Amino acid sequence: MTPYLPSPLVAADPDALNGRVIAITGASDGIGKAVALAAAAHGAEVILLGRSVKKLEAVHAQVRERHGERSLMAVLDLEKAVARDYDQLADAVMSRYGRLEGLVHCAGLLGALSPVDHADVPTWCKVLHVNLTAPFVLTQVLLPALRAASDASVIFTTSSVGLQGRAYWGAYAASKAAIGNFAQTLAHELEGSTAVRVNTLNPGATRTRMRRQAFPSENAELLPEPAQVVAPYIALLAGTARDLTGLTLACQPSPTVSGAASAASGPASSAASSSVVN
Ligand SMILES: NC(=O)c1ccc[n+]([C@@H]2O[C@H](COP(=O)([O-])OP(=O)(O)OC[C@H]3O[C@@H](n4cnc5c(N)ncnc54)[C@H](OP(=O)(O)O)[C@@H]3O)[C@@H](O)[C@H]2O)c1
Numbered sequence: 001m002t003p004y005l006p007s008p009l010v011a012a013d014p015d016a017l018n019g020r021v022i023a024i025t026g027a028s029d030g031i032g033k034a035v036a037l038a039a040a041a042h043g044a045e046v047i048l049l050g051r052s053v054k055k056l057e058a059v060h061a062q063v064r065e066r067h068g069e070r071s072l073m074a075v076l077d078l079e080k081a082v083a084r085d086y087d088q089l090a091d092a093v094m095s096r097y098g099r100l101e102g103l104v105h106c107a108g109l110l111g112a113l114s115p116v117d118h119a120d121v122p123t124w125c126k127v128l129h130v131n132l133t134a135p136f137v138l139t140q141v142l143l144p145a146l147r148a149a150s151d152a153s154v155i156f157t158t159s160s161v162g163l164q165g166r167a168y169w170g171a172y173a174a175s176k177a178a179i180g181n182f183a184q185t186l187a188h189e190l191e192g193s194t195a196v197r198v199n200t201l202n203p204g205a206t207r208t209r210m211r212r213q214a215f216p217s218e219n220a221e222l223l224p225e226p227a228q229v230v231a232p233y234i235a236l237l238a239g240t241a242r243d244l245t246g247l248t249l250a251c252q253p254s255p256t257v258s259g260a261a262s263a264a265s266g267p268a269s270s271a272a273s274s275s276v277v278n
Contacts, residue, residue: 012231016238018043021149022102023093025078025138028055030208031157032106034226035233037062040070042234044102047093051077072096078107078134079126090141100145102237104155105135105179110210113168124171131175136182146196153237156183158200199236203229 022039026032028050036046040063048063048071050056056073063071074089093100111127112120139154146152161169162176180200187198205211207223 012042012234012238012240014042016042016234016240017102020044020101020237021047021093021097021099022104022237023047023049023074023100023142024102024104024106025049025076025135026105026107026157027059028052030106030210031203031206031226031229032104033059034230035104035106036071037066038227038230038234039102039104039237040067042238044070044237045097046071048073049076049089049107051075051079076138078130078138079109081134081137083137086137086141089138090145093142093145094148097145099148100142100152101149102153102155103139103142103146104157104233104237105138106157107134108157108210109172110213111171113172113214114170115168116170119170127171128175128178131172132178132182135179139186143196147194150195151239152194152196153239154183154186154196154198155233155236156180156198156200158183158202160202160204162202197236197239201232201236 017039020039020043022044024032024036024039024046027036027046027048032050036048036059040046046063048056048059050059050073053073053075056075060071060073074092076085076089107130109127109130111123114120135156146154156179158180159172159176161173162178162180165173165177183198183200190196190198205223206229207220207225211223212220
């Protein structure tokens, strides 16, 4: 079974991220925005990555209002970014901070849920690009900054459909399965020789725009808000969960919701055969 975080891991000290620089994709909305706000609340300097300047500015303003000058915005459209955009970001991180203690991949694209017969090829490519290729490239360019930190955490946000494929979830499920596999590869490469920890985290069913898109008729009131699922992200970033490199973690047992929602978001099983599982 995917391990659930025991409570000591989720109770992070209020200053747990003091002095840490943490970059978050998808920081404009949903779970990524909640992770960014929570990381800043725990003392981190956050780099808000997103494609919408307006939405990033709103999150930046929220951080400033609550915690002072603790965030920076970086516009990066993961669908359109080219090598130069990634390199500029990595250079900016290195020249400003000289290191990076956290990289949280929250940006994601659902695409369209449809039977394989009708799956649109350009949409498939877009979903695979945003959910798999872009996080790989971003991680690759930021590895020197992560290696320069004395302790660093990389978190890929995954999903139960990435552990067990389901009808109609084609590109999204395939992208999440692949990013989980990539995270294992990266964990194996970095474990032992660097101070970079790598994990995947499945937030479980959460009340966001993506969730609404996937399950428009479910009662969203039954789902946790993004702010309620971020504690494991903070624990991993803080190093409270230092020994968990390579594990897939699930934030929450799925609440009881009707129909497909329950099936698609329930606790996923995984093969836990060694210290590196997914
Ligand atoms: N919600 C759930 O129940 C659930 C369950 C399991 C896993 N997840 C995963 O959790 C992560 C966050 O999803 P969410 O539920 O918070 O969804 P969300 O509210 O729709 O947020 C998605 C985020 O991804 C960003 N994004 C999408 N395309 C992008 C692009 N081309 N370039 C840059 N950013 C882009 C969005 O930016 P804009 O604001 O500009 O659109 C937004 O910040 C995803 O990886 C998702 O797969 C969610």
